[in-house]
Amino acid sequence: MFSKASATLLLMLLGVSALLLAGAEGGKDRHKDPRVFDAKPSDAEHEDDDDDETESGGDDHHDDDKHGEEGDDDDHHDSKYDHESFLGREESHKFDEMSPEESKEKLTALIGKIDTNNDTKVSPEEMQAWLAAVAKGERTRAAESRFHNLKATVNAKDLDSPLTLEEYKQAIHHEIIGDEPTDKSAQETYNTQMVRDQARWLKADADGDKLLNKTEFADFLHPEEAPSMKDIVIQETMMNTDKNKDGKIDLNEFMKDLHPEYENDVKNKKKLPDWVEAEEKQFKEKLDINKDGSLDPNEVYKWIVPDDFDHSHRETKHLFKITDENKDNALTKDEILKKWETFVGHQATNYGNFGSHDEL
Numbered sequence: 001m002f003s004k005a006s007a008t009l010l011l012m013l014l015g016v017s018a019l020l021l022a023g024a025e026g027g028k029d030r031h032k033d034p035r036v037f038d039a040k041p042s043d044a045e046h047e048d049d050d051d052d053e054t055e056s057g058g059d060d061h062h063d064d065d066k067h068g069e070e071g072d073d074d075d076h077h078d079s080k081y082d083h084e085s086f087l088g089r090e091e092s093h094k095f096d097e098m099s100p101e102e103s104k105e106k107l108t109a110l111i112g113k114i115d116t117n118n119d120t121k122v123s124p125e126e127m128q129a130w131l132a133a134v135a136k137g138e139r140t141r142a143a144e145s146r147f148h149n150l151k152a153t154v155n156a157k158d159l160d161s162p163l164t165l166e167e168y169k170q171a172i173h174h175e176i177i178g179d180e181p182t183d184k185s186a187q188e189t190y191n192t193q194m195v196r197d198q199a200r201w202l203k204a205d206a207d208g209d210k211l212l213n214k215t216e217f218a219d220f221l222h223p224e225e226a227p228s229m230k231d232i233v234i235q236e237t238m239m240n241t242d243k244n245k246d247g248k249i250d251l252n253e254f255m256k257d258l259h260p261e262y263e264n265d266v267k268n269k270k271k272l273p274d275w276v277e278a279e280e281k282q283f284k285e286k287l288d289i290n291k292d293g294s295l296d297p298n299e300v301y302k303w304i305v306p307d308d309f310d311h312s313h314r315e316t317k318h319l320f321k322i323t324d325e326n327k328d329n330a331l332t333k334d335e336i337l338k339k340w341e342t343f344v345g346h347q348a349t350n351y352g353n354f355g356s357h358d359e360l
């Protein structure tokens with residue numbers, strides 16, 4: 001299995017992300033790479049409007065290793081994750097309000113849609129295409145919501161007109177600094193972010209009119225999802241991690257943010273924590289593809305956006321493992337309906353209140 005840093009992604013700090021980072025640094029994930037985050041359906045939450053703060057604590061539910069080999073398939077948080085992956089967040093909430101009968105009925109109708117070649121079975125390809133489409137819809141929805149949110153912050157008349165850089169800066173200034181212009185560290189956070197964001201803005205502005213429409217803004221928000229943003233993903237990663245600015249990331253640089261004492265510990269032959277050794281191994285055996293001891297730009301990109309970056313592969317496997325009873329690599333309607341609660345929720349389900357803040 002992958003180690004933590006590989007299974008997660010570079011943290012592309014954005015407007016609201018100061019909050020996010022604060023959350024990621026707390027609790028059991030204290031050793032988690034502060035540069036990384038999980039690109040999961042529920043990440044959309046962070047671009048959402050005002051419920052960010054109440055929800056950010058729930059992020060731990062969506063760790064990649066949740067779907068590890070042990071297969072904790074009945075875990076309640078996993079159900080929520082599966083439902084959101086399968087339906088999208090809003091739609092999954094609707095199912096949560098339905099009676100079991102209605103929920104199953106709607107699921108049956110969905111199976112027909114997922115089975116695009118009409119052979120009455122859902123193949124892995126069909127399932128994956130479905131999950132990818134759902135995820136894309138979630139990202140678009142989240143980007144649009146963030147877009148409107150920024151526009152509203154600067155009292156724009158037309159919430160749908162393309163965003164100017166001035167509007168963006170003003171909105172982020174308001175979010176980070178607000179009415180506390182004397183807060184030095186907030187000022188620094190803002191300045192650092194604007195340096196990064198201006199470069200990213202230029203790249204996301206595909207037609208060069210200096211404005212970001214919603215499509216361009218989605219690329220701006222999630223450069224790791226857009227092949228056209230590859231250069232900027234590499235550039236931002238290097239900016240953070242290539243401390244000696246030689247255009248490569250060596251092992252010490254890679255480990256520094258994860259475990260600041262790394263270089264000294266190695267020098268002093270101190271026993272490293274297991275998770276640090278796992279990251280080391282990850283760097284040497286997986287990320288450094290050509291084994292020359294450092295990550296060049298292409299290796300950096302593969303680190304941030306690995307081939308299995310798209311969670312729909314993993315989620316498809318997970319769903320098949322649970323549902324494909326006769327192991328013929330196809331899901332019949334009966335197989336899906338037998339495990340219907342894996343795919344959709346219903347009214348009697350109360351996992352939503354487990355451990356996290358309720359949303360009411």
Ligand SMILES: *[C@@H]1O[C@H](CO)[C@@H](O)[C@H](O)[C@H]1NC(C)=O
Pocket residue numbers: 116117118
């Ligand atoms: C499957 O059925 C749907 C609706 O009945 C139809 O629109 C679609 O074209 C069919 N697809 C194929 C590949 O036959």
Ligand SMILES: *[C@@H]1O[C@H](CO)[C@@H](O)[C@H](O)[C@H]1NC(C)=O
Pocket residue numbers: 205206207208213214215216
């Ligand atoms: C935004 O602009 C791009 C060109 O940069 C264009 O391809 C895209 O369709 C536009 N999107 C919207 C929603 O207008």
Ligand SMILES: [Ca+2]
Pocket residue numbers: 115116117118119120121122123126
């Ligand atoms: Ca099919």
Ligand SMILES: [Ca+2]
Pocket residue numbers: 205206207208209210211212213216
């Ligand atoms: Ca533009």
Ligand SMILES: [Ca+2]
Pocket residue numbers: 241242243244245246247248249250253
């Ligand atoms: Ca370097």
Ligand SMILES: [Ca+2]
Pocket residue numbers: 288289290291292293294295296299
């Ligand atoms: Ca290398």
